[in-house]
Amino acid sequence: MNTTTSFFSPVQSQIHQVEHLMRSQAENQHPDLQAALDHLLASGGKRIRPTLTLLVGRMLGGEEPRLITLAAAIELLHTATLVHDDLIDGSLLRRGIPTINSQWSPGATVLTGDFMFARAAKLASDTNSIPVMSLFSKTLAIIVNGEITQLFSTHCKIDREEYSRRIYAKTASLFEASACCAALISTDDKELIEEISLYGRDIGMAFQIVDDVFDFTADQTVLGKPVGSDLRQGLVTLPAISYIEQNPEDADARELGCGNNFLGNDKVNRLVEKIRFSSAIEQSLLEADRYVDSALKRLQKMPAGPARDNLTELTRYITQRNV
DSSP states (O other): OOOOOGGGGGGHHHHHHHHHHHHGGGTTSOHHHHHHHHHHHHTOOOOHHHHHHHHHHHHTTOOHHHHHHHHHHHHHHHHHHHHHHHHHHTOOEETTEEOGGGTSOHHHHHHHHHHHHHHHHHHHHTTOOHHHHHHHHHHHHHHHHHHHHHHHHOTTOOOHHHHHHHHIIIIIHHHHHHHHHHHHTTOOOHHHHHHHHHHHHHHHHHHHHHHHHHHHHSOHHHHTSOTTHHHHTTOOOHHHHHHHHHOTTOHHHHHHHTTOOOTTOHHHHHHHHHHHTSTHHHHHHHHHHHHHHHHHHHHTTSOOSHHHHHHHHHHHHHHHOOO
């Protein structure tokens, strides 16, 4: 599998500045907040979203200092959502590193995430762009509303439209904001802003679909959680939806549709294995490819140059990456 990441290289020095700016947000605060932020940043992460922001801004002629500030705001927002997600999911590891909630109380974990949300908002305001601040707050509301909806309304729900809404809220909305906010501080061309916003949405949708495939196909030691973890929690993602559509007579699938998530039951293990080795995996990846193809077409409307070429590589990477 080709997983070229050369698109990171042109913005590597800027990414270092982004990380430095993120770390600086806890200066002169409680020392445990600084320790938590250092721990989260040291745990890695591909930095796809800030890279996207920087490359879009560079392609459209944006000012580098503002783009670095914006990229830090975007990545800090993303990091804050992970802190809360890990607590909600009870995850003890992320990328093989202990999560904040595995070491701190729930209250301290929530407050750490809240602090990061606040500092991310401050960084967004430092771009001195009201449209950016507006979209930033709107995106946060979309993410939180999506999480609430997932908690209360999507248990064992087999519905493609609902799935699309869910992954837009969970993932694609922030990719969309990463691209659109960069455009907002780089150009006044409304058509370009709209196209690059939709471009961000497309690659975000593809990104989450691939993550949902990894949930079934990746090794448990790499995932840091059980294979089929979402399904075990009653969360039906695209591979499961595709399998159920292709196998309507499957007794386990029918039982899932009745609202049973099989926690502690051998049936979930059986269904996970059937999905894992079915054509539903390939069908899901084809759906991700369709989003990538759409994103590439939108990119062709953007100004030609090295930054657009780098974005083309980033776009193709979305479906070619490893866990």
